[in-house]
Amino acid sequence: MQFLSSYDRGAIEKLHKLGYSMQLIADTLGFAKSTIHYELHRVQPYNAQLAQKDADRKRGRCGRKSTLTPDKKRLIENPLRLTWSPEIVAYKLKLATSTVYNWLNNGRLNFSLSDLPHRNVYQRRKKETRGTFKVEQTIEKRPAKVNERKEFGHWEIDLVCPI
Structure with a gap:
C-alpha cells in the first residue's frame, strides 16, 4: 500500500x-x-x-485505541514495584499478559523491564532420566546371606549369548 x-x-x-x-x-x-x-x-x-x-x-485517528488509562497504569505499576510478576498483574486485572509486556516494552509504563523480579532467570530443568537404570544397592553391599544361595532369586546367571 x-x-x-x-x-x-x-x-x-x-x-x-x-x-x-x-x-x-x-x-x-x-x-x-x-x-x-x-x-x-x-x-x-x-x-x-x-x-x-x-x-x-x-x-x-486510525487503528485500535489503547485501553491504558492513568488509573489502570497506576494499578499495574504499584504491584510491579512490590515485585509482582506481569503475569500475576495481568491475571488480577483481567488483561492479556502480552498486553502488559507490550506496554512495558513500548515504555508506556514507568517501569523498566530490567527491574522485574527474576528477569532472564531460566527455570532449572529436571535432569533427563529416561534410558538410565536406577541402581539402589551395589553388589559389594549385598548381604552375606545372598552368597549362601539357599533362597530362590539369589542365583546369578550369565544372560549373554555366545556368538
Whole structure:
C-alpha cells in the first residue's frame, strides 16, 4: 500500500495549478486517477500543506485505541514495584499478559523491564532420566546371606549369548 507523501502533495498542487488533468497527474506520479481525484477534493481550493495536515489528522485517528488509562497504569505499576510478576498483574486485572509486556516494552509504563523480579532467570530443568537404570544397592553391599544361595532369586546367571 502506498501513501501520498508531502512531496507528492506538493507535486499534485504544482501540476494542478499548471492545468494538468487528473489522469495526467496520476500517470506522472504513478497513482490511480481516483487517488488524485480524492486528494484534490480533500481541501478546496487545493493546498498541499493543508491537505498533509488533514491526512495526518485522519491517519492519527486510525487503528485500535489503547485501553491504558492513568488509573489502570497506576494499578499495574504499584504491584510491579512490590515485585509482582506481569503475569500475576495481568491475571488480577483481567488483561492479556502480552498486553502488559507490550506496554512495558513500548515504555508506556514507568517501569523498566530490567527491574522485574527474576528477569532472564531460566527455570532449572529436571535432569533427563529416561534410558538410565536406577541402581539402589551395589553388589559389594549385598548381604552375606545372598552368597549362601539357599533362597530362590539369589542365583546369578550369565544372560549373554555366545556368538
